[in-house]
Amino acid sequence: MNKNITRTICIKLDLATHDPVLTATMKAFNSAAAWIARVCWDEGITNTNTAHHRVYGETRERFGLAAQLAVNARAKAVEAVKSVKAKKRETCPVFGPRGSVRMDNHHSYSFKPLDHVSLLTMEGRITCRMILGARQHAMLTDPAWESGTADLVWRRGVYYLHVTQSRVAPDVDDTGGVIGVDLGIVNVAVDSDGQIFTGEQVRKVRARYKRQREELQKVGTKSAKRKAKRKSGTEARFQSDVNHCISKTLVAKAVASCKALALEDLTGIRERLTVRHEQRYERHSWAFYQLRTYIAYKSAHAGVRVTLVDPRNTSRTCPECGHCAKANRRTQSEFLCQQCGYTALADFVGARNIQTVAVNQPMVAAPVSVCRKS
Ligand SMILES: [Zn+2]
Numbered sequence: 001m002n003k004n005i006t007r008t009i010c011i012k013l014d015l016a017t018h019d020p021v022l023t024a025t026m027k028a029f030n031s032a033a034a035w036i037a038r039v040c041w042d043e044g045i046t047n048t049n050t051a052h053h054r055v056y057g058e059t060r061e062r063f064g065l066a067a068q069l070a071v072n073a074r075a076k077a078v079e080a081v082k083s084v085k086a087k088k089r090e091t092c093p094v095f096g097p098r099g100s101v102r103m104d105n106h107h108s109y110s111f112k113p114l115d116h117v118s119l120l121t122m123e124g125r126i127t128c129r130m131i132l133g134a135r136q137h138a139m140l141t142d143p144a145w146e147s148g149t150a151d152l153v154w155r156r157g158v159y160y161l162h163v164t165q166s167r168v169a170p171d172v173d174d175t176g177g178v179i180g181v182d183l184g185i186v187n188v189a190v191d192s193d194g195q196i197f198t199g200e201q202v203r204k205v206r207a208r209y210k211r212q213r214e215e216l217q218k219v220g221t222k223s224a225k226r227k228a229k230r231k232s233g234t235e236a237r238f239q240s241d242v243n244h245c246i247s248k249t250l251v252a253k254a255v256a257s258c259k260a261l262a263l264e265d266l267t268g269i270r271e272r273l274t275v276r277h278e279q280r281y282e283r284h285s286w287a288f289y290q291l292r293t294y295i296a297y298k299s300a301h302a303g304v305r306v307t308l309v310d311p312r313n314t315s316r317t318c319p320e321c322g323h324c325a326k327a328n329r330r331t332q333s334e335f336l337c338q339q340c341g342y343t344a345l346a347d348f349v350g351a352r353n354i355q356t357v358a359v360n361q362p363m364v365a366a367p368v369s370v371c372r373k374s
Contacts, residue, residue: 003168003169003300004166004167004168004169005166005167005168005169005300005301006164006165006166007139007145007164007165007166007301008162008163008164008165009136009139009140009162009163009165010160010161010162011117011130011131011132011136011140011160011161011162011163012130012131012158012159012160013117013128013129013130013131013158013159013160013161014128014129014130014131015128015159018121018126018128021121021122021123021126022119022121022126022152022154022159024121024122024123025069025101025121025122026097026098026099026101026152026154027097028063028064028065028122029063029065029069029072029073029099029101029102030073030095030096030097030098030099030101031063031095031097032059032062032063032065032069032070032073032077033073033074033076033077033080033095033099034077034093034094034095035055035059035062035063036051036055036059036073036074036077036078037077037078037080037081037092037093037094037095038092039054039055040054040055040077040078040081041081041092041093042092045078045081046078046081046082046085048074048075048078051074051077051078052071052074055074056070056071056074059073059074064122065122066108066120066122068104068107068108068120069101069108069120072101072102072103072104072108073102075102076095076100076102077093077095080093080095081093098154100151100152100153100154100162101151101152102149102150102151103119103120103149103150103151103152103161104148104149104150105147105148105149105150107120108120109150109152109161111140111147112127115129115130115132115137116128116129116130117130117161119152119161130161139165140163144167145165145166145167146165146166146167147163147164147165148163148164148165148166149164150162150163150164169300169301169303170302170303171303172260172303172304172305173258174254174258174259174260174304174305175258176257176258176259177257177259177260177359178192178259178260178261178262178307178355178358178359179191179192179193179250179253179254179257179259179260179261179262179355180192180262180350180351180352180353180354180355180356180357180358181250181261181262181263181295181351181354182264182314182347182348182350182351182354183263183264183288183291183292184346184347184350187345187347188202188242188243188246188291189246189250189291190345190347190348190350190351191250191253191351192348192351192352192354192355193253194348195249195253196345196347196348197246197249201242202238202239202242202287205235205238206235206239209231209232209234209235212228212231213228213231213232216228216231239287239290240290243287243290243291243294244294246291246294247291247294247295247297247298248298250295251295251298251299251302251304252302254299254302254304255302255303255304259304260304260305260306260307260358261295261299261304261305261306261307262306262307262308262309262354262355262357262358263292263295263306263307263308263309263354264308264309264310264311264314264354265308265309265310265311266292266311307358307361309354309357309358309361310357313353314350314353314354314357315329315346315349315350315353316328316329317349317353318335318337318339318340318342318349319342319349319352319353319356320337320340320342321337321339321340321342323337323338323339323340325338325339329346331346332346333345333346333347334346335348335349
């Protein structure tokens with residue numbers, strides 16, 4: 001029972017000559033979607049079929065949309081209404097004249113030879129060139145993936161097609177066992193094979209950016225503030241690169257050795273932990289959660305199983321003799337068993353314990369989100 005996994009390819013379109021007709025199409029499509037949302041909101045309609053019968057004919061008449069665009073406007077509107085209601089918000093969704101246009105494969109858009117795509121507009125179909133990089137080209141032509149709905153998006157004068165692709169997750173062979181991974185503070189990650197992904201480089205870069213930001217804040221002028229803001233963006237991108245790199249390495253290793261990955265399960269951690277322990281997790285930043293997300297995402301795509309284990313005692317149990325005591329954890333980075341004298345890097349001990357728990361617990365697949373823009 002493999003899950004479906006999805007990905008999105010953002011393709012730049014060479015559409016300069018078609019701008020007027022696309023502008024008109026976007027405007028009509030979003031006016032229609034806004035009107036449909038209003039009708040569904042006022043009449044309490046959230047059922048797709050009911051919505052279709054209520055608005056289809058009138059949508060085509062009022063806004064002059066082709067059949068398939070009318071259907072897609074309804075789909076966009078009903079989805080937005082549902083999502084607003086699910087969040088218990090009180091306002092009907094609205095769409096601006098430059099909102100995205102939903103397109104469905106084969107009916108309102110279709111790929112043509114030589115990197116062209118045909119799009120359905122207010123004035124029939126137009127064909128334009130897609131500006132593809134080598135990687136995008138490979139993604140688009142990969143027979144394992146099926147292209148589904150796409151969104152035509154306008155950003156600062158440029159049109160993009162965001163194509164969603166899906167496939168069944170590849171078959172997993174994890175007969176080789178489990179790699180336990182401890183995501184820490186001292187080290188970004190350590191696995192149960194003893195591979196250390198040090199946080200040293202990240203910390204150095206962060207410290208440098210922090211210094212630069214502080215200096216700029218002292219200056220206090222408008223342009224200095226702008227500069228400081230840009231720097232914080234650079235820092236986030238650096239961190240994200242590091243996380244991509246670590247998650248890629250871990251997942252590649254799992255694939256090569258036919259192993260599953262195991263991480264600590266941090267859901268509900270707050271209810272369980274003492275204040276002292278909570279602090280340990282409190283200090284994990286957004287970067288820590290980003291790394292978890294990347295590992296989950298890349299694992300799902302590679303068909304690697306991710307197991308989550310109960311984090312209780314993973315940092316204080318001796319992997320050699322099983323002795324569990326707070327005193328085993330001498331410092332943040334050092335583990336020394338009070339019973340047998342086994343000593344090691346604390347994060348490595350954590351990773352070994354995570355591995356042991358994962359091997360011994362009944363198989364539970366991690367609930368992971370696998371959707372990410374590429
Ligand atoms: Zn021991």
